[in-house]
Amino acid sequence: MATGQQSSDGLMKWGLVAPALLLLIGLNIFPLAYNIRLSFTKATLTQAPADHEAVGGRNYARIFKADESNRYAAALRTTARFVLMAVSIELLLGYLLALSLKPRFPGKSVVLLVFLIPMMLSPAVMALFWNLIYDEEFGVLNQALRFVGFASVPGWKTDTAVKFYTILMIDVWMWTPFMMLISMAALNAIPDYIYEAAEIDRARRWTVFRRITLPMSAPLLILAALLRTTDALKQFDYVMAITGPNDPATETLSTLMYQVMFRNFKVGLGSAYAIVVLVIVIAVATLFIRYLDRLREQEHAL
Amino acid sequence: MTSQPFLEICNLCKTFGGIKALDDVSFSVAEDELLVVLGPTGAGKTTLLRALVGLEQPDSGSITRRGEDLARMSPAERDMSLVFQNFSLYPDWSVRKNLEFPLRAPGRRESSADIRERVSTVCGMLKITHLLERKANRLSGGEMQRVTIGRAIVRRPQLFLMDEPLTNLDAKLREELRVELAVLRRQLKTPMIYVTHDQAEALSMADRILVLAEGRILQTGSPREIYEQPISPVVARQLGQPAINIFQAHHDHRSLLTADGTVIATGLSKGAAPTCVVGIRPENIAIRGGATPATVEVVEDMGASKIILARWGDQHLHAIVGKDCTVRSGDQIFPIADSTRIVIWEEGALARASRP
Structure with missing residues (x-):
């Protein structure tokens, strides 16, 4: 009887786990395994699976080829530059905004609301609006520049040296409010009495900032930076709207993958590239999780 | 100086x-x-x-x-x-x-x-x-x-x-x-x-x-x-732990009584107002020798001393006694306050005190 009880318990366990397990296998594990298999073939979108031609590691070799004209490495560099610049500019601007908005003043809530609007909008739609704003002939931006007296106006979407920054500016506009919001939460969490104690101790303003404000708001700032990093790594919308894919000056991981897979139909090569991107994302995610663990440890220590 | x-x-x-x-x-x-x-x-x-x-x-x-x-x-x-x-x-x-x-x-x-x-x-x-x-x-x-x-x-x-x-x-x-x-x-x-x-x-x-x-x-x-x-x-x-006992009281000759006739203290000097509010610290109450009986409700042993909570007429009473006191809950005691250590306030002090 005891064994009967046990086996029915086991059945129950499997019964409960099965749906989730099937979904996991069907939607995550099988596609991943199939993707890995594809990455070692020269498959195209129109071929039947039986016709896939194995090419060994040649797809990977192509991605990692040390060559000036290697567009895969170039896209990786562009993305890294984009992430680094976007996240640091947004963090800095957002933190400065939060610091300057800390004192109470009349109309503060209205000002805050205005600052937060970009974050509430859809990135894809905003990218299309920015595309209009940046239009070289009819765009609001260049018209305004001409109006204030600039003889030559930049080719926001065509100049190879400018394009990248055009896209960067959209991201900064869109996500600085997010950094500001997190920064404000971090600043508000610092209790007043610590500042008051410092005031009685005759601390300089810089010391107060350096020794109280910054260290006590840092954990949340790092968290915000990590969140933004994972998001910026996926940059796709703004590039598609401003330059479209297949532009060497602005090609990112996502747009290149799109180009290889859905424009050139090179499924094998695209799969290999997807695997490389996956590894990068896992690395960033690991960093992120490690950091969260450390935060939790610190809380336990207190 | x-x-x-x-x-x-x-x-x-x-x-x-x-x-x-x-x-x-x-x-x-x-x-x-x-x-x-x-x-x-x-x-x-x-x-x-x-x-x-x-x-x-x-x-x-x-x-x-x-x-x-x-x-x-x-x-x-x-x-x-x-x-x-x-x-x-x-x-x-x-x-x-x-x-x-x-x-x-x-x-x-x-x-x-x-x-x-x-x-x-x-x-x-x-x-x-x-x-x-x-x-x-x-x-x-x-x-x-x-x-x-x-x-x-x-x-x-x-x-x-x-x-x-x-x-x-x-x-x-x-x-x-x-x-x-x-x-x-x-x-x-x-x-x-x-x-x-x-x-x-x-x-x-x-x-x-x-x-x-x-x-x-x-x-x-x-x-x-x-x-x-x-x-x-x-x-x-x-101040004080347990808190001071506070009663509404009146003078009858040289004794202090509450409205229900509980005798709080005797042998007071004359000259006080006929009705008043009195405060008695728990340590200034003896549990023997009084005129009105009280029923012990709780005895708290604090180690060095014991705290007695008793029902004394219509009042609750806290008293501190020595650690060797053997009184238990349910027992009857006859409390009496030390007349030299009673704090006496004018009538109405209590009403003012409880005002929000």
Whole structure:
């Protein structure tokens, strides 16, 4: 009887786990395994699976080829530059905004609301609006520049040296409010009495900032930076709207993958590239999780 | 020897949105005195300290130190140190840097050797030498508060202000630190204003107690005075554990009786008002020799003594008896108050006391 009880318990366990397990296998594990298999073939979108031609590691070799004209490495560099610049500019601007908005003043809530609007909008739609704003002939931006007296106006979407920054500016506009919001939460969490104690101790303003404000708001700032990093790594919308894919000056991981897979139909090569991107994302995610663990440890220590 | 007081506070008022946090508060602090401000939550204790240190601007009134008006001085210029109820250390600095900080502040020029010397003296006093290199956010609550107190002491201010510094610590640590703090202050010979709602702290530490409620000073005096001659039932209830017994009573010849005829005390001197409110400390009640019986409800054994809660006519009664007393709950006792130690207030004191 005891064994009967046990086996029915086991059945129950499997019964409960099965749906989730099937979904996991069907939607995550099988596609991943199939993707890995594809990455070692020269498959195209129109071929039947039986016709896939194995090419060994040649797809990977192509991605990692040390060559000036290697567009895969170039896209990786562009993305890294984009992430680094976007996240640091947004963090800095957002933190400065939060610091300057800390004192109470009349109309503060209205000002805050205005600052937060970009974050509430859809990135894809905003990218299309920015595309209009940046239009070289009819765009609001260049018209305004001409109006204030600039003889030559930049080719926001065509100049190879400018394009990248055009896209960067959209991201900064869109996500600085997010950094500001997190920064404000971090600043508000610092209790007043610590500042008051410092005031009685005759601390300089810089010391107060350096020794109280910054260290006590840092954990949340790092968290915000990590969140933004994972998001910026996926940059796709703004590039598609401003330059479209297949532009060497602005090609990112996502747009290149799109180009290889859905424009050139090179499924094998695209799969290999997807695997490389996956590894990068896992690395960033690991960093992120490690950091969260450390935060939790610190809380336990207190 | 009537010298000028160290600190003199005159007619201090402060209102927050229609609520009088401080209502015409006047008192003085002598050189080398530990003044405890005792009062319930919301009495205005913290506001008082914040006004003294300059974090809050009073609506009216003056604060002078040795004849010098402090009104226009910034908190830094006032040269007082304030210890908050919460730990207010620089989190990412070591204990050493936290302690050194007030000495390195702008406007102070002290040699490094001097600073090290003073930090190590303070560490010795507070027994935190072993924590010097540890980061402030890695300390336990008790350690943090020691360091916070150390930071207040190290720069030798003219006045210490303590805002319930021990409240967030556990009971054992609290009792330990309050003694140390009082001893330390005596060594430093610096006056201190110590704010608390803990009657035990007030009794054990104070040179003088100031009882504050709803922004008003109710009474000032030595701990003994306030304990034995409280001017009203409200003040009387602030001190003593268990709380003082308070009854509505009337005189009958030389005895005190409650409305139901319970005899509280006999053998009083004549001349008191016919009806009154009386306060009797639990230790001033004998449980034998009375005229009216009482039924024991609870006996609490406190180790060194026992606390009896009894029903005495229509009243509840707390009495403290010796540890060898064998009375148990359900027993009958005959309580009687020590007539020389009864506090008598005029009739109506109770009504005023219970007024919101």
